[in-house]
Amino acid sequence: MIAASTLQLASNENPLGMPPAARRAAAEALDTSDRYPDAAGTQLRAALAQKLGVPAEWIVLGSGSSEILTLAALAFVQPGEGVVSSQYGFLVYAQAARLAHGRHDIVAAKDFGHDLPAMLKAIDERTRLVFVANPNNPTGSFLRGGELLPFLEQVPAHAVVLLDEAYTEYLTPGQRYDSMGWARRFPNLLVARTFSKAFGLAGLRVGYGVGQPALMARLNALRPRYNITTPALAAAAAALADEDFQARSFALNLQGREQLARGAAELGLRSLPSAGNFVMLEVGDAAGVHSALAGQGILVATLEAYGLPRWLRISVGLPEQNTRVLEALAALPPAST
Ligand SMILES: Cc1ncc(COP(=O)(O)O)c(C=O)c1O
Structure with missing residues (x-):
């Protein structure tokens, strides 16, 4: 639950x-x-x-x-x-x-x-x-x-x-x-x-x-x-x-994806260009970063099952949610990224 x-x-x-x-x-x-x-x-x-x-x-x-x-x-x-x-x-x-x-x-x-x-x-x-x-x-x-x-x-x-x-x-x-x-x-x-x-x-x-x-x-x-x-x-x-909802979803995603990519770059993290509603970030010890984020109530995806143990996938959220995950990443001790 x-x-x-x-x-x-x-x-x-x-x-x-x-x-x-x-x-x-x-x-x-x-x-x-x-x-x-x-x-x-x-x-x-x-x-x-x-x-x-x-x-x-x-x-x-x-x-x-x-x-x-x-x-x-x-x-x-x-x-x-x-x-x-x-x-x-x-x-x-x-x-x-x-x-x-x-x-x-x-x-x-x-x-x-x-x-x-x-x-x-x-x-x-x-x-x-x-x-x-x-x-x-x-x-x-x-x-x-x-x-x-x-x-x-x-x-x-x-x-x-x-x-x-x-x-x-x-x-x-x-x-x-x-x-x-x-x-x-x-x-x-x-x-x-x-x-x-x-x-x-x-x-x-x-x-x-x-x-x-x-x-x-x-x-x-x-x-x-x-x-x-x-x-x-x-x-x-x-x-x-509901075409209005679809238009809002599209616009929010475009903006949020850019926010995550820009925020990651500012933290010195590599991200891949994404055409979806998510962004993949290279954080190094992804399992460690994942549990640190989970400790703060933020769930993101690890990608070990894909053979990508250094990467996390973060779904695009609302602007304030994207800010929250970026701030949580910024606050991690450098060793974990
Ligand atoms: C590439 C891709 N295909 C298909 C799906 C399947 O989604 P669903 O079964 O919810 O329609 C997903 C869900 O994450 C997906 O990422």
Whole structure:
């Protein structure tokens, strides 16, 4: 149990919390929650289809996008077949590969991000699934559309590319690219997105995948029928409609990310440029700094599981929360950083 006073900057949630309209919609949906949810998520999928400009049949809902990632591995990878991802990739990719009893080929990162040419080389005739996160968690690295498109053009048809866009709403207008157009063009592309980050619904567990009907049919065949609860469906539809909340989340994140990066630089700490709602800082004894911060009621993420024992990942908070974590870092004895 985490105390209410704890500052949670460990899981890349939205510091604005849940959009009020989503909270109201979830509460109202409790009235009908004695019944099973709409297994097809008709209303939410229709709203997403309209927003994304793809048919509703191209959208599969997941209990968080994590479920889309694992369903994809189970749907496309037979035991012994290959899964390719990058070093410092999201931990669920390895878990998904294990669940499918696949062979997981992890390609060395380049400058903490995906090395797309090396990933292409790692794809062989047994590869069935390739995970690419853009932006990537935990490093925050970003691939431009102009880098991704030639990659997609070269991935052989027998491998599905899962483009994980969990943080896509945080991209600046200049960084955005048309992955929905790519889904129309490439039958082997599956785009995954989530309501956990910019939409503020991490605890309600809603994500989705977008791709052509043949791909989606394979995911749907494995999807648990009632995987999204009635309150979660209602909240997600309300959050999707709240464009003002999305704009505020985006602006707050941009400002907060700069605040953290600037503050870290002033402390002499290296940070990586991030396109997400978090920043990775090199603090040296990360486990020690993590527990010192925890002692002051500030939770950030250690990255040992990613092979990054000298780094911490700090989620962007409200301005005063960012100040609090920077002040706590500044007050640490020099030996610990
Ligand atoms: C890169 C990436 N993909 C997917 C997810 C999955 O989030 P969720 O299952 O909450 O949608 C996360 C969450 O941290 C993430 O960082």
